[in-house]
Amino acid sequence: MTLVVRIHPPAPLYQGGIFILISCPFFTETRTFNLLKEASETMTGLTTQFAFESLPQKQVTELANDVLAFMNFVSADTKKGTHYQSQSNIEEARTKIYQNVFMKDRALFGCIVCMSGAKNDFAKQNAVKAFLANSWNSTTKSSLPFDREQDFIDLFIKETQVNRVLNMFVELADLRVNNSRTRKAMLSYVLGSRNLPLWSVKYRAKLKRILTHCWNVRYINILYRILRTKSTDVLKKRFSDKEKKFLYQDILRHKNAGLKDIEAIECIAFILGIKGDYKVPLLKAFFDARTDLKAGKSLPMEVLEGIRSSYHKDVSKDEVIKLTARKMTQKQKKNLQKTAAKAGVAVTFNPMAFTMTELFIYAYEMGLSKDVEKAIEVKAEKLANTFPIRYEKIGIIVDASKSMEGSKKQPLKPIATAQAMRDVLIKSASTGTVKIAGGFKNKDGLIIPAHSTSLAKQIIQLLKQDMDAIFIISDGYENSPSGRIDEVVGIARHIGVTTPIYHVNPVVASETATGMRRLSQAIPVLPCANPEGVALSFLKPMLETDPVNGLKTLVNMTLPMIEKNKEVAA
């Protein structure tokens, strides 16, 4: 059996372009994770503020366990409830698991979120909220200095979708978090954006809430009065020196260099609800569309639809789709495929802009088109190349039982993730054998979850085929009967079968202390809400066997990512 450990240049985990090929007759996790550790140590000279070695053994083990639970949770947590767990149960478990790490080491908290996958916006929102809502003081525990925490905040905000960042700011405002770091983050994000005119028409109410929170109601009232008096034609009116100073102090000094002063001021006037003769095209279109819908074709679809439903009730919704088809975001284009087809409008979207899981969910609704299929294949190949461990011959069992269909709020998410992960795993190996347990396939070959959970027989069959490794993609709830996998794997180990078996779990479980349901104590769990974040999961066995080095490796693997972000920003 040949085990290839690959360290790829583009992946932040493995900078340095190391490529290691070893022959390994019996795979051991320790061997692999020693390689991971060595790789991470070579890629950065940065060190942590305090050494994990200096902590008592009990404390470091406890910290590693909390980190593991948090890793499990954050890798599969998607805000919504699951097939089994209500949203409130999940929230309760989340708070507990988050607090355990945050109170013990804020830097580790940031590192885990950083490694949880580029598309894990929910974890990033939670992390930013936690950092901003809990001021740094003398009792704060962190293995990295204060400015590193700011780097985490900057990175997370940058990587999160605009609407989610604004929602997060609104939540902070509702929680009355109003320290200087929070205000700075809000103002620089909102006013420093080149897209302020677009955001103004799209997120007007949220922006007003955020600015009111930063500047307080009295200040907003003064600003409102100044801007309203100029509102008949802002460009022609001149501001007094006193007014200019006032405006500079809190608006213009934050504004993006690509925006003119007067454009930024008009946006603020618009956000505050001042009606006027605006010159910024989008703001002008907003008001013009009230009398002539076509004048609003440059507006975002949902904004123009709002205007249509209020001022042009006799016009069909399809007209809005026609007018804004070119301006839609990729997500809107994806979500509107069915409506657009009904309206006879061709709306093409770029499938490469979405995660594999999102593409599978889309395919369930709209069918698996050639371009979506191609995008899934390309993405699977790309992600497979970032895998630290590569086996030649793998077996994959996909749990397609009823529970994999997910909750009503996120239907088909687990099975979509399972299929995405299946494709990535297949691409990561020379040969892959897939077994589907339960369910059936629709006309596009997509798995429809059904039946009970019976996976043990497939494990035996794959073990008999002498695989290099077996991956079971399952939510971890077994019922035909429960515990049979544990029995089978136990006996297989007893008779000398050493084939590594991994359990890839796309679903959180609030009822377990680790936040993840296991099929067997003998099978390590790799939590995975999306294949993009699975790299973090491979650190887990190292944390279990060697907590000190596991924690150090986690920090050292993360630092280059925030360094790179700083360089790009600079």
Next chain:
Amino acid sequence: MKITEMLKGCEPGKIQSVGYMQIVPLISKYVDDTIFPPTIKASTTDYGRLVITNDTVNDVLVPTGAAIVSKQRAQDHATHKGAFLKKNTTVKIDTAACIQDSQGGYLNSDNGYHLSVLPWGIREQAYNVRDRQAYDKLWPVLRQFNSNLGILHDQGHLSAYLDKFEEDMNQFIAEFELVPNMVGAIVLINGMVIGVERCPNYQYWEHMWEPLIRESYGSAVFQFVSQTKERKNIPKPITRVPLSDSRIKTLDDLEKEFDRVTSEEDKVVTQIIQSFLKTKFKTDSEQKVGKTEMVSVKNDQFLGQAFTKDGNVLYCSLVTTQDFMKKPRRNIRRASPDWDDAKEFSM
């Protein structure tokens, strides 16, 4: 009437087994889609008088042992008697029972409620007093039930049980899964059948899945655990046959052993179920609407209700009687090898 008639057209699905509970799914293509789950309005005009209104355009069937649990400041009610309601009709049940012993107020039909089914351990007593007009008839048994589960406050409230065990029930329901074309289930605890459920169609069963499996039969698991927690080494259910590692030397052996225990588990459950399929029930008619009839049924082992339409049983809800549960367990013979294959003794 026999269970073979009640389950006519059904086939057993693959057994689901978690801990001490097993479910044998009942699969059927014979369904009646004209009968809908109970999306009804419920109110009370007096304690013990439940008014159920079906203001939809479909015929609905109120299940046996239905419990109306509300967040209103009102007395929750339950009725053992299921009822069939044609579209836009109302029935008044004056034999309903209050299921909160210290709560005043009448249920208002404009407000929402949660439809539950009486816990398994209460169903028999509810059956025995189903015709008695007494609003407090279930309080003593409800207090006893809650007390046995360690509920110290609001012992006469069904809602106290639902609140206390909410998380356990969520976890419990999580373990079992609906399967395609499922219309019912035979439920076992520790290898003993405790209930048989059949519904008119898939949607109805899906609607009743949580009230029945989570809340009603779930309570039987909690009762079983609380009764046996003092005992050490509780044996695995007879329906759960372990893999015998002494027989296994290779992966081929493991596969053979896996097939053997799977087959043996199926045979054990089959044997248990076959033992009661042909026993007869005594029936009493309770409601007749057109060609439909709701009947109460009872024999030594089970009691409950069945609903027929044109002579075919579309719905039944049976629980095992306490007397039968107390009887010494008959030995279930595990499948043994075929004697024809046995070799003659030699040395």
